[in-house]
Amino acid sequence: MKIGILGAGFVGRAIAKLAIGAGHEVMLSNSRSPNTLFSLKPMLGCETGTALEAARFGELVVIAVPLTAIDALPKAELQGKPLLDAVNYYPDRDGHIEILDTRQITTSELVAQTLGTVRVTKAFNAIPMTQLESDGLPQGVANRRALPLAGDDIEGKRIATTLYDAFGFDVVDAGALAEGWRFERGMPAYCVRMTKRELEETLSVSQRG
Ligand SMILES: NC(=O)c1ccc[n+]([C@@H]2O[C@H](COP(=O)([O-])OP(=O)(O)OC[C@H]3O[C@@H](n4cnc5c(N)ncnc54)[C@H](OP(=O)(O)O)[C@@H]3O)[C@@H](O)[C@H]2O)c1
Numbered sequence: 001m002k003i004g005i006l007g008a009g010f011v012g013r014a015i016a017k018l019a020i021g022a023g024h025e026v027m028l029s030n031s032r033s034p035n036t037l038f039s040l041k042p043m044l045g046c047e048t049g050t051a052l053e054a055a056r057f058g059e060l061v062v063i064a065v066p067l068t069a070i071d072a073l074p075k076a077e078l079q080g081k082p083l084l085d086a087v088n089y090y091p092d093r094d095g096h097i098e099i100l101d102t103r104q105i106t107t108s109e110l111v112a113q114t115l116g117t118v119r120v121t122k123a124f125n126a127i128p129m130t131q132l133e134s135d136g137l138p139q140g141v142a143n144r145r146a147l148p149l150a151g152d153d154i155e156g157k158r159i160a161t162t163l164y165d166a167f168g169f170d171v172v173d174a175g176a177l178a179e180g181w182r183f184e185r186g187m188p189a190y191c192v193r194m195t196k197r198e199l200e201e202t203l204s205v206s207q208r209g
Contacts, residue, residue: 001159004058005029006051006073008037011064011086014129015163016046018136022166029054031069052077060159062124063087063111067094070114078115082156084163085111086124088185103209106180108150121151122180123160126190135193136168146170146196148189148203150180170196174203182206 001024005012008028016026027047028037037048047057055061055077062084065073070087089100089107099105105113108122124132126148137144147169149160157173164171174182182203183189189202 001025002057002059003027003062004054004056004060005062005064006054007062007064007069008040008048009064010129011124012062013040013044014132015062015064015086015124016040016044018133018167019163020045022163027054027057031065031072055081060084060156063120064124067097067107067111070111073115075115075117079117081117081119082153082159083115083117083120084123084156084160085120087111088125090185103181106178107184108177108180112177119153119156120177121149121153121156121160122177122183123147123149123151123164126183128191131193132167138168139165143195144168144170145193146172146199148172148174148183148199150174150182151177172196172199172203181208 003019003024003026005016005028008030012028016028019026027049029049029051034048041048052074055074060082064086067087067089085108108120112120135145147164151157161171187206
């Protein structure tokens with residue numbers, strides 16, 4: 001599958017590397033210019049481009065930018081495509097956003113609202129990228145780590161599930177996009193190593209606020 005990645009930092013690079021290893025074609029992009037990604041092309045075996053080009057390239061698009069950059073993404077090009085949203089909200093870094101602080105909306109719902117699309121699946125946000133690269137295990141191995149996802153787009157969830165598994169992780173579906181708070185920053189399931197059973201249990205007993 002062709003995967004366009006918006007953001008070429010820790011998240012963009014880690015997902016690019018693993019996706020290429022799993023046989024996918026990837027285009028990485030950033031806000032400055034593909035020239036600043038020059039060395040990534042031979043290092044990872046990816047294409048590089050502008051955010052617009054990566055959005056056009058991807059049959060799937062991964063959002064791997066700071067929350068503050070969402071509004072600057074090429075919205076028109078993203079319409080109708082399945083999007084995987086790895087974005088987290090850190091007020092110290094991103095500034096305070098009242099509707100998130102008061103829990104009127106989840107981070108991924110805000111991303112979907114800002115982009116004007118409904119095909120957003122929350123995925124890859126609840127694991128440090130160093131561990132995404134180091135913790136993967138084959139299917140069936142005892143204590144395989146599980147990762148959560150949430151969303152309303154069945155196809156997006158199916159793709160996220162396939163990628164998680166290819167990268168070496170079990171999957172726990174936390175439900176609709178509105179349930180994404182269950183593995184946002186600060187929740188018990190956020191960035192903690194858990195098996196599928198442990199993660200299912202933790203997500204189900206989590207309490208908002
Ligand atoms: N680091 C982790 O382990 C981790 C894990 C899970 C989730 N996350 C979340 O994922 C998001 C990205 O984290 P990160 O650690 O990868 O950040 P990062 O290393 O700072 O990288 C951010 C990337 O976004 C690019 N960018 C900014 N504005 C853009 C735009 N308008 N169009 C295209 N690209 C743009 C930046 O490019 P320029 O430098 O050219 O601006 C940079 O390549 C954050 O919300 C973070 O909280 C991080």
